[in-house]
Amino acid sequence: MDDTIDAPTHGHLLIVGGSEDRQHGMRVLTRFVELCGGADQPVAVMTAASEIADQVFEMYRVAFAELGVTRISHVHLDSPKEAASEKLLSRLREAKGIFMSGGDQKRLLEMIGGTPVHACIATAFARGACIAGTSAGASAMSRFMLAEGKAELEPEKGAIRLGPGLGFVERIVVDQHFAQRKRLPRLLSIIAERPDLYGIGIDEDTALLISPGKGIEVIGDGAVTLLDGLNMVSNIDLLDTGEVPRLIDVRLHLLPAGTRFDVGAAADGDTRVPPPFQDFFDTLIQSEQPEQPEQREPS
Amino acid sequence: MDDTIDAPTHGHLLIVGGSEDRQHGMRVLTRFVELCGGADQPVAVMTAASEIADQVFEMYRVAFAELGVTRISHVHLDSPKEAASEKLLSRLREAKGIFMSGGDQKRLLEMIGGTPVHACIATAFARGACIAGTSAGASAMSRFMLAEGKAELEPEKGAIRLGPGLGFVERIVVDQHFAQRKRLPRLLSIIAERPDLYGIGIDEDTALLISPGKGIEVIGDGAVTLLDGLNMVSNIDLLDTGEVPRLIDVRLHLLPAGTRFDVGAAADGDTRVPPPFQDFFDTLIQSEQPEQPEQREPS
Numbered sequence: 394m395d396d397t398i399d400a401p402t403h404g405h406l407l408i409v410g411g412s413e414d415r416q417h418g419m420r421v422l423t424r425f426v427e428l429c430g431g432a433d434q435p436v437a438v439m440t441a442a443s444e445i446a447d448q449v450f451e452m453y454r455v456a457f458a459e460l461g462v463t464r465i466s467h468v469h470l471d472s473p474k475e476a477a478s479e480k481l482l483s484r485l486r487e488a489k490g491i492f493m494s495g496g497d498q499k500r501l502l503e504m505i506g507g508t509p510v511h512a513c514i515a516t517a518f519a520r521g522a523c524i525a526g527t528s529a530g531a532s533a534m535s536r537f538m539l540a541e542g543k544a545e546l547e548p549e550k551g552a553i554r555l556g557p558g559l560g561f562v563e564r565i566v567v568d569q570h571f572a573q574r575k576r577l578p579r580l581l582s583i584i585a586e587r588p589d590l591y592g593i594g595i596d597e598d599t600a601l602l603i604s605p606g607k608g609i610e611v612i613g614d615g616a617v618t619l620l621d622g623l624n625m626v627s628n629i630d631l632l633d634t635g636e637v638p639r640l641i642d643v644r645l646h647l648l649p650a651g652t653r654f655d656v657g658a659a660a661d662g663d664t665r666v667p668p669p670f671q672d673f674f675d676t677l678i679q680s681e682q683p684e685q686p687e688q689r690e691p692s
Numbered sequence: 693m694d695d696t697i698d699a700p701t702h703g704h705l706l707i708v709g710g711s712e713d714r715q716h717g718m719r720v721l722t723r724f725v726e727l728c729g730g731a732d733q734p735v736a737v738m739t740a741a742s743e744i745a746d747q748v749f750e751m752y753r754v755a756f757a758e759l760g761v762t763r764i765s766h767v768h769l770d771s772p773k774e775a776a777s778e779k780l781l782s783r784l785r786e787a788k789g790i791f792m793s794g795g796d797q798k799r800l801l802e803m804i805g806g807t808p809v810h811a812c813i814a815t816a817f818a819r820g821a822c823i824a825g826t827s828a829g830a831s832a833m834s835r836f837m838l839a840e841g842k843a844e845l846e847p848e849k850g851a852i853r854l855g856p857g858l859g860f861v862e863r864i865v866v867d868q869h870f871a872q873r874k875r876l877p878r879l880l881s882i883i884a885e886r887p888d889l890y891g892i893g894i895d896e897d898t899a900l901l902i903s904p905g906k907g908i909e910v911i912g913d914g915a916v917t918l919l920d921g922l923n924m925v926s927n928i929d930l931l932d933t934g935e936v937p938r939l940i941d942v943r944l945h946l947l948p949a950g951t952r953f954d955v956g957a958a959a960d961g962d963t964r965v966p967p968p969f970q971d972f973f974d975t976l977i978q979s980e981q982p983e984q985p986e987q988r989e990p991s
Contacts (some may be wrong), residue, residue, distance in 0.1 A: 615846060
């Protein structure tokens, strides 16, 4: 079976803010299982962001078992050389949901970025699988990934560095553990450096669900904070590294769990997209085929 | 000497975010002394927000002495009955700067709100004195004061309660220790409940200087965060107490120390008011005479 795309309907993207509940109500994981098509469907847990892969996989195996999922496979790499392994690729091809754990997003990208594993996940998404990522896994899902970021009290020039992510969403940068780790200043640093990108901060035990072409929803316990710097006036280009930028007219949106916006919702319904949010919404749900990732030369 | 207003030029307002440096560079206090007209001018320190008045006064006496200020008086009340005391009123009348300490803003308002002391401070401001407040003293300076506020990870309906403040600025609510105590969710709660008011969060060792009719400046070490909910779309009216509101299109501005905006600045100068900030700026610098506070019936 080759990896060309032939199915018309994308799966969903579930971008999780870390520390999702794995023992009690498990709202985020429950939704993931539904999005996979139910507990009888095969799920792959990718731990390539993590240095403690077996421990992390076991944690998810137990949680998913609690939800009735028994067909669960482990995808892990300790070297990008393993990213052409037929064993791993077949696990990913079979999966109706691929769940990328936390750890370090740079490790995840180093292991799989531009490899057959990466292409395989992109194909699975195009064929209807649910692609989920939590914590570092969440940050990796966009085209633009937060690779380094200082945790300061205020945004600063030079505080963050972006790197290439997996490319499942365009034009956004995702941060996680957002309220709990007080990451608004860092998200402001991101849009201050890249006002062309939208910033998304996801709280713990919270997920942003994107149904391409259809809508978005916030699931779980907390909220999603979104920053739009497209109209922003900033002096960051005049500053030295470490200085705090002056930022005027950042647009901030706060979407608590339960929020849902649908394309084509009734004009007076509460899932109608508020006009000031329309462009952001359109960016999130754009359903053009993500490019197949550039293949990395084998090293 | 009566308290009718006859001087044409307002003094300045210095709204300080708490924990201002009182031992080293003392940037905020140094500016306060300049705004009083110099170290040889009389300063009154009002500790009516505090339960440890003598300790707080001593701390400021020492700090101001370090800056060369020797004509320093202590204004304190343990009951609103003391607010007609000629001794206190004369100290306030004489002062070219009145510095209101931290503590509990409700205590401050209970002691002086609507009393001759309050009227006397308003008169001093109208006659050119610099009125400063730090921490609780800062929150008290507006017409709309944060009286109660839960510190949560996200904004919530019912999390805050406003009460009447001293009225030196209209249409804003001030919070302090802003970055250090992670108070953005609380400031969002404030504008969610009152989208007609602007929210201002001031970091520690940072001050917002308002020169009525002229301009604003940010002094000290941190930054001032401003929230504008005038265009905001919110569902808070549909919620129960404790629920997190959905907020769309909050405008956020971040002004670091060193920021300065002047009325009538050169169109290409860096103290020109950025157009998206114009209405907020105009609100801050409006120089209409604040109403003389309503007089409280003597109890």
